[in-house]
Amino acid sequence: MITALLEGGEMCVCDIAASCGHSESAVSHALRLLRANRVVRVRRAGRMAYYRLDDSHVRLLLDLALTHVGHGEEGT
Numbered sequence: 001m002i003t004a005l006l007e008g009g010e011m012c013v014c015d016i017a018a019s020c021g022h023s024e025s026a027v028s029h030a031l032r033l034l035r036a037n038r039v040v041r042v043r044r045a046g047r048m049a050y051y052r053l054d055d056s057h058v059r060l061l062l063d064l065a066l067t068h069v070g071h072g073e074e075g076t
Contacts, residue, residue, distance in 0.1 A: 001030055002053070005040065006062055010052040 004019040005011060011019075017027040031051055034040045039058055043050045053059050 001027060002034070002039070002062060003066070005051060005053050006059060010043065010050045012048055012050050016051065 001016055001020050001022075004016050008015065008019065013024050013027050013031065016031070017024045020027070022030075031040060031042075035042060035051075038054050040051045041054045043052070053062070
């Protein structure tokens with residue numbers, strides 16, 4: 001889910017669910033936890049909620065983590 005937000009920017013629950021193959025209910029629950037821990041931020045437009053990564057620090061940490069994982073794959 002976090003990588004979907006990294007690549008897609010701001011997304012609604014249905015788009016996040018479609019991109020990661022989980023139910024909207026499961027995605028909503030996970031987003032609630034991520035929001036409580038200030039990993040994602042929500043913007044409401046009527047009845048729709050759009051989520052994005054909270055700030056550039058979260059994006060930077062995720063980029064570093066993905067780079068680190070990639071280094072492990074290159075060494076094998």
